[in-house]
Amino acid sequence: MSSAAVTTRLPREVRVGYGLGSVATGAFGTVPGLMLLPYLTDSLGIAAVAAGFIVFAPKAWDVLLNPVAGRISDRTVDPRGPRRPWLLRAGLALAAAFALIFAGPDVDSRALEALWVLALFLAAATAYAFFQVPYVAMPAELTDSYDERTRLMTWRVAILAFTIMLAGATAPLIRDGIGGRDGYRVMGVVMAVIIAVGVVGAYLGTRHGRVGTVGPGAGTLRDQLRVVAGARDFRLLLTTFVVQALATGCMLAGVDYLAGEVLDSTAAATVLFVCFVGPALVLTPAWAWLGARVGKKRGYLAASLVLATGALLAAVARSAPEGMVFAAVALVGVGYAGCQVFPMAMLPDAAAVDARRTGSNRVGVYTGVWTAGETLGLALGPGVYALILAAGGYVSSTDGEAAQPDSALTAIVLGFSVLPAVLVLASLFWLARYSLDADDVDARDPETPDHLEVP
Numbered sequence: 001m002s003s004a005a006v007t008t009r010l011p012r013e014v015r016v017g018y019g020l021g022s023v024a025t026g027a028f029g030t031v032p033g034l035m036l037l038p039y040l041t042d043s044l045g046i047a048a049v050a051a052g053f054i055v056f057a058p059k060a061w062d063v064l065l066n067p068v069a070g071r072i073s074d075r076t077v078d079p080r081g082p083r084r085p086w087l088l089r090a091g092l093a094l095a096a097a098f099a100l101i102f103a104g105p106d107v108d109s110r111a112l113e114a115l116w117v118l119a120l121f122l123a124a125a126t127a128y129a130f131f132q133v134p135y136v137a138m139p140a141e142l143t144d145s146y147d148e149r150t151r152l153m154t155w156r157v158a159i160l161a162f163t164i165m166l167a168g169a170t171a172p173l174i175r176d177g178i179g180g181r182d183g184y185r186v187m188g189v190v191m192a193v194i195i196a197v198g199v200v201g202a203y204l205g206t207r208h209g210r211v212g213t214v215g216p217g218a219g220t221l222r223d224q225l226r227v228v229a230g231a232r233d234f235r236l237l238l239t240t241f242v243v244q245a246l247a248t249g250c251m252l253a254g255v256d257y258l259a260g261e262v263l264d265s266t267a268a269a270t271v272l273f274v275c276f277v278g279p280a281l282v283l284t285p286a287w288a289w290l291g292a293r294v295g296k297k298r299g300y301l302a303a304s305l306v307l308a309t310g311a312l313l314a315a316v317a318r319s320a321p322e323g324m325v326f327a328a329v330a331l332v333g334v335g336y337a338g339c340q341v342f343p344m345a346m347l348p349d350a351a352a353v354d355a356r357r358t359g360s361n362r363v364g365v366y367t368g369v370w371t372a373g374e375t376l377g378l379a380l381g382p383g384v385y386a387l388i389l390a391a392g393g394y395v396s397s398t399d400g401e402a403a404q405p406d407s408a409l410t411a412i413v414l415g416f417s418v419l420p421a422v423l424v425l426a427s428l429f430w431l432a433r434y435s436l437d438a439d440d441v442d443a444r445d446p447e448t449p450d451h452l453e454v455p
Contacts, residue, residue: 010143010152010209017205018142019155021135023198024091026163028098028128029378031171031191032121033252034269037382039102039184041389044113045398052386054118055253058125059379065126066372069133070365083134083141084203090130091199095192097124102188106181129371135202137367140348142209147292153345154288161280161337163198167191168273172256176266234350234366236434241343242373243427244304247420248336249381251276251311254416257389261404261412262317263325275330280337287338296342296349297434303338304424304431310335311421317413328417349436388415 032055040051069086076082097120104116139149174190175183229235259268291299310331317325351366392411395402 009148014142014206014209015152015155016159017202017207018138018152018209019159020198020201020205021087021131022156022160023163023201024094024195025132025135025198026160027167027191027195027198028094028124030164030168030252031098031187032101033249033378033382034168034255034273035171035175035184035187036101036117036121037253037386038256040114040117041394041396043181043184043398044117045110045396046114047396048386048390048394050114051396052383052390054114054121055386056379056383057118058122059375061122062125062129062375062379063372065129066133066375067365067369069129070137070367070369070371072130073134073137074365080207081141083138084206086130086134087199087206088203090127090134091203092196094124094127094131095196095199097127098195099188099192102181102184125375129375131199132371132375133367136344136347136371137351138206138209139344140351140366142206144352149348150288150291150296150341150345153341154284156344157337157340158281158284160340161277161284163194165273165277165281167194168255168277169270172259172266172269229369231350233353233434233436234347236430237343237346237350238370238373240300240427240431240434241370242377243423243430244307244339245374245377246380246384247307247311247423247427249378250385250415250420250423251332251381252378253382253385254412257412258317258416262409263322265322268322271326272329275326276333276336279330279333280340283334284337284341287341290338291342291345296346297431299338300342300346300431301428303335303342304428305335307332307335307339308421308424311417311424314417315413315421317417318409346434346436353436384419385415388419 036055037051040046040054041048046054073082073086076085078085101117101120101124104113104120107113139152143149143152171187171191174187177183178186255272256266256269259272260266287299287303290302294302310328310333313328313331314325316328347367347370388411389408392408393405394408394411395404
């Protein structure tokens with residue numbers, strides 16, 4: 001491939017089309033983390049610990065499945081490339097399974113109702129693995145340019161931020177507007193339609209993008225995972241991202257509880273989400289601009305510090321005016337935008353460096369491990385938050401009207417604020433040791449075979 005091909009900007013259609021995949025990932029990544037735990041504890045009457053297990057178990061399954069999905073997509077032979085066919089197949093299956101999660105019939109058995117949710121959430125998580133892994137693998141094959149990947153991620157994160165705001169703000173409104181379990185059922189169908197729109201948009205929008213040829217490394221999946229685990233910079237970046245995903249998962253799980261129990265307003269859940277995601281819609285390009293000037297690593301460090309500061313400020317939720325709480329969450333949103341742009345742009349850098357060094361295209365395995373880690377972090381978030389609720393003595397019910405003890409209110413706030421802040425700050429230990437920069441990524445060895453061809 002010529003150097004001109006390496007640095008040419010992607011067509012706008014491909015950038016936007018790729019970004020539309022974040023409609024699916026944003027909706028599925030947000031709504032279960034926001035709505036599923038309250039659905040189980042305050043609608044089905046499931047105890048907090050058991051509800052936490054139901055939310056966690058299917059995502060834990062994804063941790064095992066994602067590397068396998070990456071390996072399979074690496075070996076997929078199709079005129080459309082190894083990734084795009086999976087966007088459509090798995091994406092539509094994800095939409096269908098998601099609608100069914102909240103569509104369980106009314107039966108006089110909490111165990112059967114809980115089993116329905118667990119089974120359908122497991123099916124949705126399986127479909128998500130085969131959508132998300134190929135989707136995240138695509139940037140390393142769409143372009144070789146260090147800076148172009150950042151621009152590509154800017155589109156993705158901007159659309160992701162919009163989707164999180166749309167899904168996170170409207171899901172509680174739909175539920176509360178209709179009320180009861182029917183509210184959850186309708187909400188599930190609406191979110192499934194949104195997921196399907198993103199899936200089809202990503203599939204069609206990337207049809208003119210560069211196609212990666214199949215050239216996976218030799219050896220078993222275990223052999224390739226061992227090689228990926230030995231990539232120091234990838235390992236450091238992944239650890240940082242997983243710890244931060246855990247922090248984000250805690251905050252998502254706590255929104256509905258903070259709004260209803262601490263701020264005493266179910267409508268506040270929508271306001272909190274707008275405050276969280278609204279700044280990202282405006283500031284995502286600003287983070288990309290900063291990264292182009294100071295480097296992705298420094299930009300990521302700055303964004304992480306902003307996020308942690310906002311989370312700490314939210315610790316005053318029980319005593320401060322609502323406006324101050326909303327402002328703190330908006331500051332979290334400012335940092336969150338950068339904490340999505342930079343790692344997503346740094347991941348294909350690490351995979352591309354490995355492919356150039358070894359002559360083997362393991363990008364699917366890399367992204368499989370990456371999404372497994374992200375899934376683990378986001379799954380652990382609600383699970384850890386549920387344990388904090390249980391430790392605080394949270395009272396479950398079938399109508400959401402149970403009076404909560406003071407210890408439960410404290411647990412709701414701490415799990416939403418202090419714990420995520422500590423996790424984000426702790427993640428910087430690994431990020432500080434990351435060393436790849438533009439010179440490492442853009443350097444090319446003419447003797448290294450190139451498995452990424454322009455059709």
